Amino acid sequence: METPPHPHQAGSAVPADLTPQCVHCGLCLQACPTYIELGKEADSPRGRIYLMQAQQRGRLPVAGSFAQHISACLDCRACESACPSGVPYGELVEQAREIVEQQLERPLLVEALRRYVFGWVFPSPRLLRFHFHLLRLYQRLGLQALVRRLASLKLIPSRLAGMERLLPDLGGRAAPIELGAVFRSAGPTRRRVGLVTGCVMNEIFAGIHRATIRVLQRNGCEIVVPSSQVCCAALHAHAGITATAQEMAKRNIQAFEQAGVSAVIVNAAGCGAKLKEYGALLARDPEYSSRARSFSQGVVDISEFLDGLPALSPPDRLELKIAYDDPCHLLHAQRIAQAPRRLLQQIPGLKLLELQNPDQCCGSAGIYNITHPELSMRILERKIEDIEQCGPEVVATGNPGCLLQIAHGLRMAHLHHIQVMHPMEILDRAYGSASSENGRNPG
Ligand code: SF4
Ligand code: SF4
Structure with missing residues (x-):
């Protein structure tokens, strides 16, 4: 059985102020990756709730520490799982970020870029595809190798170099699914x-x-x-x-x-x-x-x-040692932990290993590894250490950001023998219809 659905899923109304639900007990602190890394109250869920309350009461401006600590949150929602009072932290942080978005003044170029990416590119599948074509071209023409060479010589800004390093190899991938099919x-x-x-x-x-x-x-x-x-x-x-x-x-x-x-x-x-x-x-x-x-x-x-169907048992044996890593938004936001494990466990021959901390964020968190590269990498290092100690042949996880982030971490740690796969790729292989992409890491 999964845990009950999240109280704020499937459409409950959003109360005007959710912060009073927090009784400041601090039971969420040790679940919070940014608190674990930085050890500061202001980078914990409770501390951020204090900041939200101070801002709401007009005692704290938006620019400065409020914007900084709200932005440093991964929105991983591990604090929601740990909180006995049912504080809907994900909604709180999104409300706080809306305030930051409306009130914070950014440099013109940054603002224009944000508007273009969020307002034009992501809402348009065609425009998004066009930009991915440009990225493929960038890799195919060898420009990526040149940029990486310049980055190694520290000739381009480190933040830009960090972002570039995260770009996966886009060549030889399956063609996108056509909309309308x-x-x-x-x-x-x-x-x-x-x-x-x-x-x-x-x-x-x-x-x-x-x-x-x-x-x-x-x-x-x-x-x-x-x-x-x-x-x-x-x-x-x-x-x-x-x-x-x-x-x-x-x-x-x-x-x-x-x-x-x-x-x-x-x-x-x-x-x-x-x-x-x-x-x-x-x-x-x-x-x-x-x-x-x-x-x-x-x-x-x-x-x-x-x-829930339930799925047919796969006929093929897969002699693989697999560690399942819970994506935060599956575990903490959707409260789904056992379903993917059960699906993997029904594959004959497959040995499911448990990581020490499968519930801890890998540091990907949407675009967090771009906005906060250093902290993201520190959080990732813990995940990779956990994987290395567990010793799987494959890490299974069901979120694109986690797939890329963990593959990147394994590459950095020279753990090239460990593959990262989505549970559906593994199940597909066990049904005997493995895709041509199985066998390569996503990064
Ligand atoms: S969402 Fe994650 S990073 Fe943010 S306060 Fe909660 S546990 Fe910490
Ligand atoms: S968010 Fe929940 S666990 Fe954290 S301090 Fe508030 S009531 Fe306690």
């Missing part, structure tokens, strides 16, 4: 479901989408890929860009309503968490509040969907 079930159809393709997921991890589709087909599902869907807007909501997030949520609700599906399947934990919270995101919208609630109720992570 329909995939028939293998055999009699048990369910007609919709697939969320996401933004970066479809450009970098289409191989995982294809594995997911094959696994669903094998389990009697017809899969519809609604043509007018867009990015889930999790990045926007986490950054406090709420109005754009709401508009994107409405477009997704319309797209999946028109598709006439019985479930909205998502294989990226961060996207799933946000899609399940559309009800809260649009709680005050008279036209969309109830539509958003029923949409969110239909969203399921692929692992909980297959676990």
Whole structure:
């Protein structure tokens, strides 16, 4: 059994002020990666709640320490799992970031770039694809090698070099899933479901989408890929860009309503968490509040969907030692821990290992590894040490950011023999239809 659904999932209304629920007991502190790393109250959940209260009461300006400590939060929501008072910390930090977004003045160029990326690129699958084409070209023409050489000579800013290092190899990947496609079930159809393709997921991890589709087909599902869907807007909501997030949520609700599906399947934990919270995101919208609630109720992570069917037992043996790492937004935001483990455990021959701290963030957290590279890498180092001590052949995790971050950490630690895979790639392999991308790390 999974733990009960998160109280703020599937559309509960957002109270005006959620901070009074915090009784300042401090039980969340040791669950917080930034507190563990920095040891400062202001970088703990409780400390950030104090800052939010001080800001609300007009005792603290937005610019300065408030913006800094709110921005240093990973939004990993480990504090929610640890909190006995049910403080909905994810909503609190998103509200605080909305205030920062509205009031903080940034340099003009930074502001323009943010507006372009969040307001134009992510809401448009076409524009996003165009930019990924440019990145592929950048790698194919050898410009990446040149930039990395300059970075090693410290001839470009370290922050830019850090960002560049995180860019995965985009060559030789599966082609993105075409929006509007329909995939028939293998055999009699048990369910007609919709697939969320996401933004970066479809450009970098289409191989995982294809594995997911094959696994669903094998389990009697017809899969519809609604043509007018867009990015889930999790990045926007986490950054406090709420109005754009709401508009994107409405477009997704319309797209999946028109598709006439019985479930909205998502294989990226961060996207799933946000899609399940559309009800809260649009709680005050008279036209969309109830539509958003029923949409969110239909969203399921692929692992909980297959676990609930239940999925057919895979016929092939996989003699593999696998460590499962919980994506924060699957464990803490969606409260799903056992479904992916059960799916992996039913594969004959597979040995499931437990990490010491599978519930601790890997430091990816959306674009945190870009906005806070140093802290992100410190958090990642702990994860990689845990993996090394556990000694798996494969690390399984169901979120694109975690896949890239852990692959990057393994590369930096020269642990090239450990692969990182999405649970659907492993299941797909056990069903005997491994994709051509299996066998390479995502970075
Ligand atoms: S969301 Fe994560 S980083 Fe932020 S306060 Fe909670 S535990 Fe700490
Ligand atoms: S967020 Fe929860 S666990 Fe943390 S100090 Fe407040 S009441 Fe205690």
